Amino acid sequence: MQFSIAHLGPAGTYAEAAATAYVRYLVETKGLKSSLYPYPSIAQTLWAVARGEVDLGVVPVENSIEGSVSMTLDTLWQIDTLQIQQALVLPISHALISLAKNPQEIEVVYSHPQALAQCQEWLNQNLPQVRQIATNSTTEALQHLDQETTAGAIASERAASLYQLPILAHPINDYPDNCTRFWVVSLQPSPGGNHTSLAFSVLENKPGILVKPLQVFAEQGINMSRIESRPTKRLLGDYLFFIDLEANTCDQSVKLALAELATYTKTLKIFGSYSIVNR
Numbered sequence: 001m002q003f004s005i006a007h008l009g010p011a012g013t014y015a016e017a018a019a020t021a022y023v024r025y026l027v028e029t030k031g032l033k034s035s036l037y038p039y040p041s042i043a044q045t046l047w048a049v050a051r052g053e054v055d056l057g058v059v060p061v062e063n064s065i066e067g068s069v070s071m072t073l074d075t076l077w078q079i080d081t082l083q084i085q086q087a088l089v090l091p092i093s094h095a096l097i098s099l100a101k102n103p104q105e106i107e108v109v110y111s112h113p114q115a116l117a118q119c120q121e122w123l124n125q126n127l128p129q130v131r132q133i134a135t136n137s138t139t140e141a142l143q144h145l146d147q148e149t150t151a152g153a154i155a156s157e158r159a160a161s162l163y164q165l166p167i168l169a170h171p172i173n174d175y176p177d178n179c180t181r182f183w184v185v186s187l188q189p190s191p192g193g194n195h196t197s198l199a200f201s202v203l204e205n206k207p208g209i210l211v212k213p214l215q216v217f218a219e220q221g222i223n224m225s226r227i228e229s230r231p232t233k234r235l236l237g238d239y240l241f242f243i244d245l246e247a248n249t250c251d252q253s254v255k256l257a258l259a260e261l262a263t264y265t266k267t268l269k270i271f272g273s274y275s276i277v278n279r
């Protein structure tokens with residue numbers, strides 16, 4: 001059996017590097033083979049899995065510097081049926097790629113918003129006048145370089161070599177220990193593991209409404225490793241909360257906490273329990 005794995009494309013993105021790492025992991029741990037399928041956006045990657053076009057999808061979820069990838073969280077909430085199979089953490093190192101002769105010729109820099117944000121300080125110091133334009137992915141940004149010789153793109157060294165484009169500067173990320181966490185998702189139940197992710201909306205917008213939902217974890221001695229709020233997009237000031245726990249849904253304490261949590265929330269979505277692989 002061969003798995004099909006969707007990722008943000010075109011070829012050479014960091015998501016593809018994460019998907020490749022997962023392909024290796026599947027071969028090494030389970031002897032399973034798989035092939036990769038690029039999609040034009042993170043949302044389309046997730047919907048392809050939800051529609052059953054592919055078995056699995058690999059999407060970025062959080063960066064050590066920039067924080068959450070909102071597109072991933074918002075789409076997961078919207079889709080409802082996807083379960084996390086595995087988390088992967090990859091080091092991320094960005095390059096400035098351009099056909100310009102030197103960085104001073106560059107007037108505009110294209111990249112994925114996360115990559116632009118992770119190089120903000122470098123851009124301010126070295127190219128303070130350039131316009132920054134967001135693209136769906138780092139490799140989509142490379143498509144502008146052929147037509148615009150005064151354009152630069154931020155992508156990986158691997159992407160530059162794949163498309164045979166020159167690197168003008170590397171590394172240009174503001175922090176050397178730049179890492180991104182990716183989730184592998186599918187329609188299958190999650191396999192279990194020491195990390196659990198969930199999201200909920202609250203019953204009403206009133207003082208202290210988050211106290212009880214969060215207290216259930218404290219009472220069961222469960223450590224929360226991340227909390228992130230996202231707008232519901234219905235009313236200004238109305239939020240969803242995304243939470244990561246250092247806990248497995250198979251543990252009795254987690255089962256109790258989640259059952260109680262359901263009574264304090266309007267909608268509760270449990271994305272599953274999984275382990276983390278560092279590559």
Ligand SMILES: O=C(O)C(=O)Cc1ccccc1
Pocket residue numbers: 008012013014015016060063092112114115136137138139180
């Ligand atoms: O655009 C890409 O290459 C992606 O995979 C998204 C991304 C961008 C920057 C850091 C990590 C992931």
